[in-house]
Amino acid sequence: MISIAMATNRSAQRPNGAPQTKVCQFKLVLLGESAVGKSSLVLRFVKGQFHEYQESTIGAAFLTQTLCLDDTTVKFEIWDTAGQERYHSLAPMYYRGAQAAIVVYDITNQDTFGRAKNWVKELQRQASPSIVIALAGNKSDLAAKRMVEFEEAQAYADENGLLFMETSAKTAMNVNDIFLAIANKLPKSEVSTGGAGTRVLNDADAPRASSCCK
Amino acid sequence: MKMAHSSFSTVDEYGFERHDDFDYESYEDFMSHYLKVLASRAQKWSTLLGEGKSVKRTNTVKRYVRKGIPSDHRPSVWMAISEAEKMKESTPDLYQKILDGPFEKELVDLVKTDLPRTFPDNIYFSKEANHQTHLFHVLIAYAHNNRVVGYCQGLNYIAGLLLLATKSEETSFWLLKVLVEKILPDYYTKTMDGLIVDIEVLSELVKSKVPDVHQHVINLGLPWAVITTKWFVCLFAEVLPIETVLRIWDCLFYEGSKILFRVCLTLIRNNRASILACNDFTSLAECFKAIVKNASALHCHEFMQSIFKVPGTLSNSTILKLRARFAKQRREQQQKEHR
Numbered sequence: 001m002i003s004i005a006m007a008t009n010r011s012a013q014r015p016n017g018a019p020q021t022k023v024c025q026f027k028l029v030l031l032g033e034s035a036v037g038k039s040s041l042v043l044r045f046v047k048g049q050f051h052e053y054q055e056s057t058i059g060a061a062f063l064t065q066t067l068c069l070d071d072t073t074v075k076f077e078i079w080d081t082a083g084q085e086r087y088h089s090l091a092p093m094y095y096r097g098a099q100a101a102i103v104v105y106d107i108t109n110q111d112t113f114g115r116a117k118n119w120v121k122e123l124q125r126q127a128s129p130s131i132v133i134a135l136a137g138n139k140s141d142l143a144a145k146r147m148v149e150f151e152e153a154q155a156y157a158d159e160n161g162l163l164f165m166e167t168s169a170k171t172a173m174n175v176n177d178i179f180l181a182i183a184n185k186l187p188k189s190e191v192s193t194g195g196a197g198t199r200v201l202n203d204a205d206a207p208r209a210s211s212c213c214k
Numbered sequence: 215m216k217m218a219h220s221s222f223s224t225v226d227e228y229g230f231e232r233h234d235d236f237d238y239e240s241y242e243d244f245m246s247h248y249l250k251v252l253a254s255r256a257q258k259w260s261t262l263l264g265e266g267k268s269v270k271r272t273n274t275v276k277r278y279v280r281k282g283i284p285s286d287h288r289p290s291v292w293m294a295i296s297e298a299e300k301m302k303e304s305t306p307d308l309y310q311k312i313l314d315g316p317f318e319k320e321l322v323d324l325v326k327t328d329l330p331r332t333f334p335d336n337i338y339f340s341k342e343a344n345h346q347t348h349l350f351h352v353l354i355a356y357a358h359n360n361r362v363v364g365y366c367q368g369l370n371y372i373a374g375l376l377l378l379a380t381k382s383e384e385t386s387f388w389l390l391k392v393l394v395e396k397i398l399p400d401y402y403t404k405t406m407d408g409l410i411v412d413i414e415v416l417s418e419l420v421k422s423k424v425p426d427v428h429q430h431v432i433n434l435g436l437p438w439a440v441i442t443t444k445w446f447v448c449l450f451a452e453v454l455p456i457e458t459v460l461r462i463w464d465c466l467f468y469e470g471s472k473i474l475f476r477v478c479l480t481l482i483r484n485n486r487a488s489i490l491a492c493n494d495f496t497s498l499a500e501c502f503k504a505i506v507k508n509a510s511a512l513h514c515h516e517f518m519q520s521i522f523k524v525p526g527t528l529s530n531s532t533i534l535k536l537r538a539r540f541a542k543q544r545r546e547q548q549q550k551e552h553r
Contacts, residue, residue, distance in 0.1 A: 025496075034327060034367065035327045035328075035331070051334065052330075053330040053331055053334040053340075054331060054334075055331055055332070055333075055334060055452070056328050056331045056332070056367050056370065058367060058368045058371070058443065058444045058447050058448055058452070059439075059440070059443030059444040059447065060440060060443070062440075062499045062500075062503070064496055077495070077496055077499075082367060083367075084366070084367045085404075086366060086402075086403075086404050086405070086406055087367070087406070089405060089406060089410070090406075090410075090439060090443060093437050093439055093440060094440070097435075
């Protein structure tokens with residue numbers, strides 16, 4: 001069972017006598033074609049909600065969510081970006097300095113898988129060399145309309161050293177898991193990996209760290 | 215916690231559902247005052263329009279527009295004070311002709327994807343309600359009419375709000391056309407050059423008018439583009455409270471894109487203290503989400519008065535000069551990258 005703290009607003013309570021835990025903040029960006037479910041994955045992860053019709057994202061939306069690993073609290077600063085091709089020129093702003101990226105495609109749409117591969121290439125070329133990239137084949141609840149085979153995506157992910165899961169923001173399948181897998185893979189040492197956003201904080205310095213790590 | 219809200223419905227006058235966290239108390243406070251303003255403005259406008267004159271671009275009309283166009287008159291006044299009316303007169307059957315088709319499949323797919331994702335919390339757009347069909351017509355007609363723009367995400371919110379305000383497909387089409395082609399620079403083209411340039415222009419204006427905020431935002435590492443892309447692309451639709459957006463659009467149709475900078479600068483200047491109080495990236499990002507929803511953004515009448523005072527002098531020539539400067543920089547940058 002993954003424990004997820006709803007520490008997304010300013011009024012989150014300070015830990016009450018919780019043991020000293022390391023708090024790490026990471027910048028994570030979601031990329032992928034329009035309408036593959038980027039915002040829905042974030043909404044499911046951050047608020048546990050799903051809307052059949054999620055508003056199209058313009059520019060980007062910013063949210064935060066905190067995950068607890070054994071001895072570390074991982075706080076994600078999530079940038080959920082617009083998918084339409086013409087917003088592409090704005091994307092570097094969002095993945096610059098990101099420690100993690102989720103590249104999303106829709107398993108019922110082959111074109112979106114092609115676009116996801118292009119995003120992976122761009123990240124490998126332009127983003128921080130140590131970036132952790134996860135590939136998410138979303139809308140797995142629509143398996144009857146599948147156009148992208150699991151094995152094909154898995155093989156591609158293996159070749160490129162990506163984390164890979166098929167997810168469903170609708171049913172919540174693998175949504176927390178993919179964020180957790182990323183959190184586990186991210187380096188949590190005191191040594192910064194060079195990304196501008198890595199900050200290892202003491203609990204005392206983290207006003208919005210939640211008390212999820214008991 | 216839900217407040218008692220006897221006088222206000224859970225759906226606003228434009229069909230938007232009010233969420234559980236809607237602050238009825240602040241809204242009641244605002245409306246009790248604003249209803250009086252609306253009543254007084256309605257009377258003045260009916261006198262102005264009652265003289266049988268068509269609305270001309272005069273200083274009186276400009277002053278009236280700044281104080282707000284009554285919602286009943288918005289469609290005709292927006293058409294008259296912008297160039298939309300003239301455009302329509304030159305090709306009166308354009309809209310109907312485009313709708314006779316045929317349509318390109320690629321554009322149809324692109325537009326259709328966004329139909330259920332435009333104002334899903336508005337009763338006129340949710341499910342198969344008729345505004346989705348109207349929205350499809352306006353967007354697909356415009357995409358075929360202007361091939362350079364085609365369909366750009368964000369236009370769905372502008373066309374959607376035009377439909378809510380005018381209740382007419384054809385009027386919405388012409389107003390969308392005048393916005394994209396006459397009022398705004400190239401925000402919606404494939405490279406969005408005009409948008410990227412205007413964000414640079416804003417950054418420069420903040421630097422000169424509110425220098426401490428500019429420095430603070432830079433220090434915390436938040437690019438202005440991250441904060442303001444949606445402000446510019448949606449012309450504050452889906453950003454500010456709806457009544458405030460419509461009041462901004464009143465001035466936008468009359469005075470042009472300069473108004474957008476006035477609004478941005480006012481939001482930033484009015485909230486200077488809370489922006490400067492943020493001490494990290496996350497709190498700053500949250501702060502910029504909050505300032506577009508606070509009481510000063512809701513009180514549209516005072517807000518619209520303040521946009522002509524708070525940012526100080528802002529001439530068209532300043533904006534044009536800055537646009538030219540940053541467009542040139544951008545071209546040089548692109549040439550360098552291509553070499």
